[in-house]
Amino acid sequence: MASSDTQQDTIRWATEVTGDALSALANERRRTVLETLERRSSATPAELATRVAATEHDTSLAAVPADTRRVVERSLHHRHLPTLEDARLVNWTGDTVTLARRATVEVWEHLQALETDALDWNELFSILESERCRAVLSTLAIGADRVERRAVATTVASADAFETASVDETEIELHHALLPKLERTDLVTYDANAGLVHVDGPIESVERIVASVAH
Amino acid sequence: MRGYQRRSAETPAEAAYNAVSEVTGCGPLELPPIANAINSEAMDAFVDESRTLREYSITFEYAGCDVTLSDDEVLVERLDGAN
Numbered sequence: 001m002a003s004s005d006t007q008q009d010t011i012r013w014a015t016e017v018t019g020d021a022l023s024a025l026a027n028e029r030r031r032t033v034l035e036t037l038e039r040r041s042s043a044t045p046a047e048l049a050t051r052v053a054a055t056e057h058d059t060s061l062a063a064v065p066a067d068t069r070r071v072v073e074r075s076l077h078h079r080h081l082p083t084l085e086d087a088r089l090v091n092w093t094g095d096t097v098t099l100a101r102r103a104t105v106e107v108w109e110h111l112q113a114l115e116t117d118a119l120d121w122n123e124l125f126s127i128l129e130s131e132r133c134r135a136v137l138s139t140l141a142i143g144a145d146r147v148e149r150r151a152v153a154t155t156v157a158s159a160d161a162f163e164t165a166s167v168d169e170t171e172i173e174l175h176h177a178l179l180p181k182l183e184r185t186d187l188v189t190y191d192a193n194a195g196l197v198h199v200d201g202p203i204e205s206v207e208r209i210v211a212s213v214a215h
Numbered sequence: 216m217r218g219y220q221r222r223s224a225e226t227p228a229e230a231a232y233n234a235v236s237e238v239t240g241c242g243p244l245e246l247p248p249i250a251n252a253i254n255s256e257a258m259d260a261f262v263d264e265s266r267t268l269r270e271y272s273i274t275f276e277y278a279g280c281d282v283t284l285s286d287d288e289v290l291v292e293r294l295d296g297a298n
Contacts (some may be wrong), residue, residue: 172243176232180250192248 009093017130022210024087026125029072029078034089034099041096045081049073124185128210135159136178140188141203149174149195219289227262227284228255234289235278252277262286 001091024030029052036051037043045052053064057073081097084090091098092169127133139155153171157163165173179190179197187201219234221227232249236242249255253275262284265271272285276294283290 173243176228176249177245177255180248181256190248192251197242 018129020087021089022125023129024083024089026122027080027131028122029075029082030084031121033076033080033105037090037097042096044095045076045092045097048097049076053077062104075142088145121184124187124206127185128179128206130181132178133158133182134175134210136174136182137187137203138207140199141207143144145199147199149179149197152197178189216290216292219291221287221289226259228259230289231232231255231282231284235280235282237295238280238291239278241278246278249277251279258284262296
């Protein structure tokens with residue numbers, strides 16, 4: 001059984017993470033940028049571009065062609081660094097990029113432990129951007145490997161401080177939208193006929209990843 | 216063919232399964248998850264952003280029905296011809 005402390009943690013996990021940070025992580029190149037910064041305290045955008053290109057092509061720094069580096073550097077400048085900065089995951093001032101929070105290191109420890117398996121991380125982070133989906137996952141992270149849809153609905157509805165939806169409405173939302181969506185991550189299987197949710201994946205690890213990008 | 220007026224509090228996907236629920240007599244939880252029949256978030260976003268379009272409709276098959284969604288109306292046609 002979940003203690004009241006666990007219940008508190010669950011609610012924090014679901015609500016205090018910024019959707020911005022999670023949607024920023026839903027991109028492999030941006031995850032590579034963060035991973036690169038974790039191993040170095042700071043880098044110029046040009047250095048980052050070289051290292052990111054080397055990681056993406058699985059080659060040495062010296063072997064990265066100049067035009068490849070330029071293409072990557074442009075994408076960092078125009079797209080990825082502004083996104084990471086808006087999500088407050090990196091600081092970018094002039095010619096220096098640094099990690100905004102050491103917590104990001106934890107993300108990498110967990111990700112590296114899990115990246116080998118079949119989870120689609122772009123899909124996972126874009127799904128975790130939804131607070132409702134995080135509420136469902138945190139409910140399922142408590143431990144049982146099989147949970148009734150009705151029980152999930154009861155917990156999710158009661159954890160919502162604004163009480164925007166009744167248990168019945170939440171159960172319908174789970175059935176038609178949230179559970180089919182979460183099923184795409186391979187973390188859960190939803191038996192729509194029996195109204196049962198089976199937990200298949202490492203939800204606790206995902207929980208730690210999400211908690212580590214919380215403010 | 217039955218018409219269903221979408222209420223302002225309903226998303227297009229909610230209106231679609233509620234309309235099919237009315238026509239078939241199956242409760243919303245007895246119908247299959249609509250997100251498995253169509254990308255319902257993409258559909259909701261499209262309808263949301265298409266208010267200025269003059270005319271459009273989206274038709275998809277769901278729970279043994281052809282469901283046609285336009286700005287604020289859902290048409291449901293049972294494929295077994297029962298209605």
